[in-house]
Amino acid sequence: MKKCCKDSEGWQGKFHGYGYRMTVAREVILDLLSNTDKHMSAEDIYMKIHETHPNIGLTTVYRTLEVLSDMALVFKLDIGDGRARYELAESPKKPNHHHHLVCTGCRKIVDYSDFIDQEVKLLQDTEKGLSKKYNFKITNHLIQFYGLCGACSARA
Amino acid sequence: MKKCCKDSEGWQGKFHGYGYRMTVAREVILDLLSNTDKHMSAEDIYMKIHETHPNIGLTTVYRTLEVLSDMALVFKLDIGDGRARYELAESPKKPNHHHHLVCTGCRKIVDYSDFIDQEVKLLQDTEKGLSKKYNFKITNHLIQFYGLCGACSARA
DNA sequence: CTATTAATGGAAATGATTGTCATTAATAAC
DNA sequence: GTTATTAATGACAATCATTTCCATTAATAG
Structure with a gap:
């Protein structure tokens, strides 16, 4: 039986620790944020992952970002225009x-x-x-x- | 001929300097913010001044706050829920x-x-x-x- | 006092985000 | 591996702060 996600970063345990499940959308979004230095809005993220995962909806992007913020994997950033931006939070593995x-x-x-x-x-x-x-x-x-x-x- | 506003704080000149006019709404809102230590949202402000000036609309409150922010008389504050708060900016006369x-x-x-x-x-x-x-x-x-x-x- | 034009108010529009709900998929239990 | 359980999803509607529009009013200049 194939596992849902490759979990190359060892995130699965973290999700479980918070009572969350590891899903494709969550992995894709984490991957994207891990590999950019941009400060992307929910819609930016949606558009980008839509290229490879057209089945992931905008609502899910929002919900995922909320979950990731809650887990402190992602930092929600407000720069004063009406839209939130997100960036990968710093971590011991990736101090930034x-x-x-x-x-x-x-x-x-x-x-x-x-x-x-x-x-x-x-x-x-x-x-x-x-x-x-x-x-x-x-x-x-x-x-x-x-x-x-x-x-x-x-x-x- | 009665002047529009009493301008007790000497704001009129400042408005003119920016090419703005001094109006009742602007004075009332500045007065309110000068006399509170709360961090009020546009709607909070609207509701409060509505008690004494029921003819000032919410749209005007928004526009006025934008003008006041532009003049750096007021500071727009974002605390992460979806609504902006406003406070009087610090000034030489009122360092805070x-x-x-x-x-x-x-x-x-x-x-x-x-x-x-x-x-x-x-x-x-x-x-x-x-x-x-x-x-x-x-x-x-x-x-x-x-x-x-x-x-x-x-x-x- | 009159002319000029910024400012206003109310209604409608916008745009980001959230709620709803039937369906799908990740995990747990076997 | 198969099935049961329940979280997660997606499409759409709803919400809510903020803006836009536009005809009217009022602040200032002349």
Whole structure:
């Protein structure tokens, strides 16, 4: 009996741990996000996987992204236009911690990891202080800089 | 001839500087945001001002908030549910720089300004570095921590 | 005070996301 | 491997925040 998914990354156990099943759609979407450095919207993802898996619907893409966010495999990102973007979360196997620099003109997103070390250090301290003072269980943070990229700046 | 608006804060000139007119709706909304520490959505604002100005429509609220954001009098805030919130931007007259701690359970927002000094220092350096390296004209930044507040944590 | 034109309001349109429900497929039990 | 169980799916409809349209009103210039 053929297994549903090849599970090359060892994700199956993780799905089971959360009480989820491993399915083709979930694997395809994880694969796609694993192999891009873009910040794709649900529709971007739908269009891309539609090329090879025309049977996967947009609704499923949305639901899958929600599941993956819930499992913290994927990070949902909001850059201020009305549509969410998704990127693979960092993991021990694939450390890629970065923050975002967003052009408010063309919505270009630059991932930067310069300065990250000091930022992370400060964030950890802040997180600890905030947790205690406000009794929050902090799960993650968002840092974004907004501005105009060179092209948009020139165009303005 | 009666002037449209009392302009107690000296906003009129600022509107004119941007080529906008000073109107009742704009003044009322600015007043409201000046006197609250809440993070109100467009609809919250509409409902509130509707009590005293039932002739101001929701569409105008949206348009006004866009104008005010454009003038940097108001800051548009996104906390991850599908609706934007607005708060008065900090100004020399009313310095209130803070960042946000957002409960992903109940969407409660805590404004904190602890640790702000170190954060601001680091952010300025980062901003300068990023500006140069990526040729961005950075206009603002967003820092948010996400987690569960005490109540939601207990409930979970 | 009148002319000009931005601003407005209400209704309709848009567009991302979510809900519904009958069908399919992944896993568990045998 | 076969069957039973139940989560996951897909197509469509529904929702809901935000925008667009357009005829009317009101802020400012002259």
